[in-house]
Amino acid sequence: MSSKKYDENFKKKIVQLYLEGRVATELGKEYKVSPTAIYSWIKLYADETAVSLKEFTNIQKENTRLKQEVEILKQAMAIMTTK
Structure with a gap:
């Protein structure tokens, strides 16, 4: 050997x-x-x-959720400032 x-x-x-x-x-x-x-x-x-595939998928889901929350807050802020 x-x-x-x-x-x-x-x-x-x-x-x-x-x-x-x-x-x-x-x-x-x-x-x-x-x-x-x-x-x-x-x-x-x-x-x-290095991130495992499972961790990466979880991070992507969390990122999507946070982006949705930001959009909701932006819309709420626009509604609140117009009154």
């Missing part, structure tokens, strides 16, 4: 592909890297502020 050394740019590229939605096993086959190594690189290089 040989130990391969991969440079940091290569590791970051693989992590970026994973974060874009590629599957670790597919990446492993394509780039001849073990999925275990890919998962360890993800822990090292994945941005800690």
Whole structure:
């Protein structure tokens, strides 16, 4: 079993592909890297502020709700200032 050394740019590229939605096993086959190594690189290089798909969906829903509230308040303010 040989130990391969991969440079940091290569590791970051693989992590970026994973974060874009590629599957670790597919990446492993394509780039001849073990999925275990890919998962360890993800822990090292994945941005800690990266948001999961579920969190992103929740943020989008909250943003839509807040925009609706702002529009309601704008309309109420227009009604209140005309009287």
